[in-house]
Amino acid sequence: MGRNLFFFFLFFSIFHFSQKPIFVKARINAVNVYRTSAELRNSVNVNFPAGTSEIVITNISDEIVDKSIQINTNNKSLSILSAQYRDSYHSNYLEKNNPNKKRIKDSITTAENLIAKIGIERQTNEKTLELLDKNQALLVGSNTSSVAHLMQLTDYYKTKRNEISIAQLDITKKYNEAILKLENLKNRLKSSTESEETSSEGVIVLKVTSSIAGNVKMDVDYLAENVFWEPFYEVKGNRLSEPLDITFKAKVRQDTGLDWKSVKLSLINGRSSRNNDAPAMSPWFLNSHKKEERPIASYSRRKQDTVSKERNIEEVVMIGYNGFKINENQLNVSFDVDIPYDILSNDEDHFIQLKQIKVPADYKYYTVPKQGAHVYLMADIKDFSKYNLIPGAANIIFENMYIGETRINPDQIDDKLSITLGDDKRISVRKEIINDKASEKLFSSYQEKTYTYDLIIRNNKKETITIDIKDQIPLSKDESVKIELIQSDNADFDKEKGFLTWNAKISPSETKKIRVSYKVRYPKDFSISNLH
Structure with a gap:
C-alpha cells in the first residue's frame, strides 16, 4: 500500500x-x-x-x-x-503549436545538408581536374619510349577530363537549384513568423x-540598448525688430529589433558640421621665467582650458513643453508625449516636433578681433529659464537663408542666454599694430616693452548697428612682472581677467577706431615666451 x-x-x-x-x-x-x-x-x-x-x-x-x-x-x-x-x-x-513551421525548419536543415554534400563533390572534381591538367603538362614534357603509350595516356586524359567536366555542369545545376530552394524555404519561414506577428x-x-x-x-x-535621442532646434529670424521663432524637436532612433507601434513616449534627461559659435576668451597669463630656466607651459592656462572644455559638454537638464506633462524628481526631469508614436526598429532618425515658440530677443553684434576678423550677430534672451530649454544643436536660418549650425546652452549662470545667429560679412574688423608707438627699453635691472594697436570696425550696412567689441591684455602671477594698461579708449576693464569691452553704435558707412596700449615691465634676466 x-x-x-x-x-x-x-x-x-x-x-x-x-x-x-x-x-x-x-x-x-x-x-x-x-x-x-x-x-x-x-x-x-x-x-x-x-x-x-x-x-x-x-x-x-x-x-x-x-x-x-x-x-x-x-x-x-x-x-x-x-x-x-x-x-x-x-x-x-x-x-x-506550429507544425508547419517545424516542417519548414526540417526542410531547411535537409537543404543545407544537401548543399554541403554537393559542395564537397564539386570541390573534389575541381581538384581532380587540376591534377589531370598538371599530369598532362608533365607527359608532354617527358621522353616517352613509345608513341603508342603516349597516345594511350592522351586518350585517357581527354576521356576523363571530358567526363568530369560534364559531371561538374550537372553538379553546378543541382547546387544552384538547392540554393534557390533554401532561399525559398527561408522566405516561407519568415512569412510564417510574420504571420504570427512575432518580431x-x-x-x-x-x-x-x-x-x-x-x-x-x-x-x-x-x-x-541601441536606442538614442537628442534635442534639436531650428531657430528662425526675419528682422531685428521681430522675435525669434524657435522650434524644438527630438531626434529619436532605435534598433532594438522591435517596432514601437502607437506607444506613449517619455523623453528623459538625457546630449554641430559648420562651427558657428562665437569665440569666448580666457584670461591671458604670461609665461615668465629666468633665462637660464627651461620654459614650462602654464599649468594654470591648461587647467582653465580643460575646465572650459568640460563645462561645454555638460548637458544634463531635461525640459517640458505645452502639450507635454512635466515630471520631475531628484534625479532628472522628463516630459511625456501626449500623442502615441510609431518608431520603427531601423536605426534611422525619427523627428518629433515638440514645441514652436516665439521668443523676444535683444539683437546686437559681437566681435573678438584677436581671435579672427568675424562679426557675429547675437540674440540675447532674457529670463530664458521660463522657456525650459536644454542644451542641443541648432540650425540657424536668418532672412530666409541658412546660416549654419550653433549650439543652445542654457546651463549657465548668466542672466541672459546668447544665441549666435551668424557671421555678418557686411561688417569688417581688423587689428592694426602701431609700430611707431611700440617701444622696448632696457634698464639696469629690468626691461620694459610697450605694445600699441588699433581695433578698426567698419559698418558697411545700411542701418546703424550696436556692437560689443572684446579684447584683452595679459596678466601675470609673478609679482616681479608688472602689466600696465596705458590707453583703452574708455573700455570696460575687468582687471581680474584682463578683459576689455566696448559697446558702440556705428552708423552706416562709418569706421570706428579703438586704440589699446599696454606696458609690460619685468626683470632683466627674465624671458617671456607668449608675449605678443
Whole structure:
C-alpha cells in the first residue's frame, strides 16, 4: 500500500511539474527613452492553472539588459519564482503549436545538408581536374619510349577530363537549384513568423506558482540598448525688430529589433558640421621665467582650458513643453508625449516636433578681433529659464537663408542666454599694430616693452548697428612682472581677467577706431615666451 502511494505521488509530481508551457506575447505600451537606452514597458494577460507553471513571454528585444527585468502583478495568489531572458526558446510544445513551421525548419536543415554534400563533390572534381591538367603538362614534357603509350595516356586524359567536366555542369545545376530552394524555404519561414506577428525570438521565461487557477495581467518592464535621442532646434529670424521663432524637436532612433507601434513616449534627461559659435576668451597669463630656466607651459592656462572644455559638454537638464506633462524628481526631469508614436526598429532618425515658440530677443553684434576678423550677430534672451530649454544643436536660418549650425546652452549662470545667429560679412574688423608707438627699453635691472594697436570696425550696412567689441591684455602671477594698461579708449576693464569691452553704435558707412596700449615691465634676466 505504502509503495503504491509512493508511486502515485511520484506520478503526480512528474505530471504537476511537466505542464505545458504557457506562451503569451508582450505588447509594448510605453517607452521611457533615455539618451542611449530605453525602458520598454510591456503588458501581458495570462491564464494560469493552480500549481507551478512556466510562462514564456515572447516578443522581447534582443538588446535587453538582463538585470533590468521587472515583473509586476497585483494578483496576491501568484508568486513569481524566477524570471530569465533567453535569446530563443526550443521546446516540443512550441513545435507542436506550429507544425508547419517545424516542417519548414526540417526542410531547411535537409537543404543545407544537401548543399554541403554537393559542395564537397564539386570541390573534389575541381581538384581532380587540376591534377589531370598538371599530369598532362608533365607527359608532354617527358621522353616517352613509345608513341603508342603516349597516345594511350592522351586518350585517357581527354576521356576523363571530358567526363568530369560534364559531371561538374550537372553538379553546378543541382547546387544552384538547392540554393534557390533554401532561399525559398527561408522566405516561407519568415512569412510564417510574420504571420504570427512575432518580431523577435527573444523570450522571458517565468517560473510561477499559484494556489488557485486564474487570469492575471502582468507588467513586464526592462531596459534595452541601441536606442538614442537628442534635442534639436531650428531657430528662425526675419528682422531685428521681430522675435525669434524657435522650434524644438527630438531626434529619436532605435534598433532594438522591435517596432514601437502607437506607444506613449517619455523623453528623459538625457546630449554641430559648420562651427558657428562665437569665440569666448580666457584670461591671458604670461609665461615668465629666468633665462637660464627651461620654459614650462602654464599649468594654470591648461587647467582653465580643460575646465572650459568640460563645462561645454555638460548637458544634463531635461525640459517640458505645452502639450507635454512635466515630471520631475531628484534625479532628472522628463516630459511625456501626449500623442502615441510609431518608431520603427531601423536605426534611422525619427523627428518629433515638440514645441514652436516665439521668443523676444535683444539683437546686437559681437566681435573678438584677436581671435579672427568675424562679426557675429547675437540674440540675447532674457529670463530664458521660463522657456525650459536644454542644451542641443541648432540650425540657424536668418532672412530666409541658412546660416549654419550653433549650439543652445542654457546651463549657465548668466542672466541672459546668447544665441549666435551668424557671421555678418557686411561688417569688417581688423587689428592694426602701431609700430611707431611700440617701444622696448632696457634698464639696469629690468626691461620694459610697450605694445600699441588699433581695433578698426567698419559698418558697411545700411542701418546703424550696436556692437560689443572684446579684447584683452595679459596678466601675470609673478609679482616681479608688472602689466600696465596705458590707453583703452574708455573700455570696460575687468582687471581680474584682463578683459576689455566696448559697446558702440556705428552708423552706416562709418569706421570706428579703438586704440589699446599696454606696458609690460619685468626683470632683466627674465624671458617671456607668449608675449605678443
